Amino acid sequence: MIINHPLLGPRDASEFTYLGDASLIDRPDGMAENAADAFYDYAYLRDNPAGEHRELWYHEAGDRSWLVVTRNTLTHEISKVELARDVARARGRTK
């Protein structure tokens, strides 16, 4: 596969390390009241879609950017690649 890195252009997927569902960005607040339940969902419950999937890839043999790659799990078509840092900020993550 080829991942079109937002900064570096097309790069072979073998340069990247796969982590999983991009929902891992949405880490709950560990000090919140319902933290135990929220973390259970966060750590263990994942969708397994046959189709578009947003997932985290790390450009380990590259510029060390974490990316959010939107990939069709049936066709491997990659429709969108974003810097995970931008996605995280857009989803309200800060410090």
Next chain:
Amino acid sequence: MTQVNRLTGGQIDRNSTLNFYFDGRSYTAHPGDTLASALLANNVRLIGRSFKYHRPRGLLTAGSEEPNGMVELRAGARKEPNTRATTIEMFDGLIANAQNRWPSLRFDALAVNDMFSNFLSAGFYYKTFMWPAAFWEKLYEPIIRRAAGLGSLSMQADPDEYDKGFRHCDLLIIGAGPAGLMAALTAGRAGADVILADEDFTLGGRLNSETFSVGDHSAPDWAAQAVAELSAMPNVRLMPRTTVIGAFDHGIYGAVERTGDHLPSLPTGKPRQILWRIYSQKALLCAGATERPIAFENNDRPGIMTASALRTYVNRFAVTASPRVAIFTNNDDGHRTASDLHAKGVKIAAVVDVREDAPLSYDYEVLKGAQVVNTKGRLGLSFVEVALPDGSTRTLDCGALGVSGGWNANVHLTCHQRGRPVWNEALAAFVPGENLPVGMSVAGSANGVMSTHGALRSGAEAAAAVLDLTTLPDLPEAEDAPIALKPFWYVQGCKRAWVDQQNDVTVKDVKLSYQEGFRSVEHLKRYTTLGMATDQGKTSNITGLAIMAEVAGKSIPETGTTIFRPPYTPVPIGAFAGRMTGKEFHPTRLTPSHHWAKERGAVFVEAGNWLRAQWFPLPGETHWRESVDREVRQTRASVGVCDCTTLGKIDVQGTDAAAFLNRVYANGFAKLAVGKTRYGLMLREDGMVMDDGTAARLAEDHFVVTTTTANAVSVYRHMEFVRQCLFPDMDVQLISTTDGWAQYAVAGPNSRKLLQKIVDPEFDISNEAFPFMACGKITVCGGLRARLFRISFSGELAFEIAVPSRYGDALMRRLMIEGKEFDVTPYGTEALSVMRIEKGHPVGNELNGTTTALNLGLGKMVSKKKDSIGSVLCERKALIAHDVLKLVGLKPVNPEEKITAGGHLMNTDGPVDSAHDQGYVTSAAYSPNLNSNIGLGLLKRGDARMGEKMRLVSPLTALTVEVEIVSAHFIDPEGERLRA
């Protein structure tokens, strides 16, 4: 016997004669020959014995689709079984041997299998060897393996070398026949970056096998001119002898270039083959078409070939399979073969055409509406029997029979991304469907355009379409005959008519399989093994499908299609391995003291990619324990030095560096003072321990973090995840410095005294000025920048000192010289491990991905006052239950008895089974300080069971050892030595 079947003309170099050996006999050939053409030139038709029935077999084709003509090529360790004679480029001294025959090719004992063919039909193995199951491995399989099969392996390591490579292009053209060449000319002239790959050693595809003209030239000359023009273009790379084996995601293609297979021997350092990964913006498949045979009684005799193969041998290689040839066809192309052979002086016995309206010839007899119903000849064809439309039969005397059942488009690569070909009625063949791999288009006969002019036009148009060109180049005049074919797959009423010659599958087998209920084509394949040999059924799949369709009373497209998988043709395992073999299997990392350690005679151990000194034997030491025990004793008695550069080092900087580490580590880091180091425990989000290490605060906004050797990469990755994905607005920057610093542990009561000899005097490292867990930047040996950490893994007074790696070798030598007065010893990973077990420090054995901080006795380190990775889920009920495993020390009641890591702990009474399991041993060593074997283990409620006796068992090795549960801290439990 010298090339009795050689004709005039052809693309061979008669000025040079090559010698080769087949099955022990010597023959001659010319450059430009394949092994197949050379064998035919020398009138060798019998090449091997068949897979199951050991029937005599010869060549069926002239190309890579060959199912039959397989040999063992070369000798010794280079012997390569199942190599297609049709693709072996001749070289001087070539050695090949026939396969699957014993004692000889002409007399094969197992040919008796052929007599029992009624028993060996489809599904024979499944039906016969069902039970008893125990007989499978010991009895049935060895017998079957000996009887069936093809070539044999050399059983030696492959001495050749292989490379891997990577190429990028705008347009990859697969196949250099008329379509491919015309596409390459179109794209090349337009300036596109083109790769043109073809499996043959001469580019041109079928053009090299034909006599008609293209433009003002003969077909081969036009091809040669096109190749010459392309060679001169800097933007076109020609890759002959290169098979594109697979189409992968996003325009990536695999290709094997045979750079050395045509050479008598490889020059030193040169690869035999290169496995290329080709990244293409667009790809154009011009893989051509394959002529398919017709099945009839005894259609597998040596001398029976596809008609187009006969034509190739005659036109390109100037060789006829026999002076007297018959043709069996259902289409006009068979007649072209007859006419070409006739023109070269080959006697045509007759053309047998199933069509009532077959065209006639002035030059030879055409039997219209006739069929070949049987053949005769002991080890090769002598006669064919023809049934004429009036019901009479006629016998034709011929040494070769060319069979033409029409042409199948080579759609293989279009299927590699699950594309399904579609049926084309006019061609009676599958052509590529719509679901092609991304970026691929198809041209020429691979796309069902079967005439030469059509192929040229289609290649030019496809290239123009891909590159958005508005004008096409001028196309040369060429043959443009329409398809004239009557679908005809097999002759009715035959008993033994072969469909798949490589796997010995007959028409009857296909029908039987259907009758027995295998209605899906995929089931048919697996039950009969049709198409599952090394040729992947290139000449048989469609015929098999057609027979099945007929039995089922359905059309072929209704019956189904089979799709093809990579590789297109077989690839040696060596090509997939490339250079990554033996000790180059993975990169090797050397520590800064490696060269010194090697001089000292150290024994090395692989730790991940690292090579680390395991121990340093002294003269007279004969057992590793002697060396390790000495290193431990000397270190604890005085001072030892160990290279610990392999620990991961990550530089963490930024105004939020401390806040960041507070998130990453379970224990607190916000309040760590500058100049201090702290042990850090890192959890996974699920609450299990991920890694441990230390973090030294060199400045308010600057930490140096260490990781375990094994987790250096994954911890760095994790920290980047936390930084970029979880806390993107933290001001923190990370970079690895693992390789930058040579870091040595200097441990033992005299470690300070030794260091004081090399640390520059302006730096006070006394206990008062530089206490336990201190860190700082210093200089050594008169001004070299260095870092000093007062941390201890051994439990002794200890330091870790780091200097730029280029000085690591010199520093180690200096420490040994300056340490002489203290009887300094270097120690390796083994002594390191003994001392950490004595001290009860958990490492990877204990941090095994299933343990929590609580399990390891580090539960109190997990801060409840902050939100850190893993701090929530490590509190799950089951993880904090009263009987969870706890880290304990283990001592055998008899100190001589060994503790075995991996052994399980059981109560002294009661059953030994998993239901009564109390825990397990994680680490074991002999402690020369305690004069006893010792171990660490994880035991249910372990912290409350000190002094308890238990059984350490390993039922697998019948081991039972009585052990006592003790504190994991065997040495200096109060930590007084550390602080001395």
Next chain:
Amino acid sequence: MHDLVAITALGGAAPRVDTVGPVTFTEVPDVALTSVAARLGQEAKAREALANVIGAPAPDIQRIAGGEKTAFWSGPDQWMVEAPYNGHHDLADQVKAAVGNTASVTEQTDAWVRFDLRGDGIPSVLELLSQLDLRCLSSGTAARCSIHHVGCYLLCRDANHYSIYGPRSSAGSLHHAVLTSMRSVY
């Protein structure tokens, strides 16, 4: 002056030089290296400071820029600065003094081994080693890549001069891989 003697990454007293066909492959120990990573919110200032260090605008994505001190892009708002080792053994301190609190600076000198390839036809060697699209690696560009599973920086200084930076501990494996490819091609 301290009295410790350095060895090269390959373990020699002098740098290793190999010539195969038109390509010369040299170990280059005489180089100091440091990383510069802009602090959050200080990116513009860090670029400016870096520009002062190298005497040229801070290089953009995958570019190399500078004079005696050069910098190449290594990641978002991150660069590597290289300079001759002689006179710059404390390069990190020098750069830190110049960039102040606009960037984090980390010594990288001995974290890497540098090999240089000089001569004609270097891409033919590199295409057996790296999956980068070498057509895009024109003069003045630098890219991270993996060579036989060793993470490297590949710099094209000009058509006949490339540099490879690889982890110092893997110098031997990296050297073997490149030399093997040179012998394979030439």
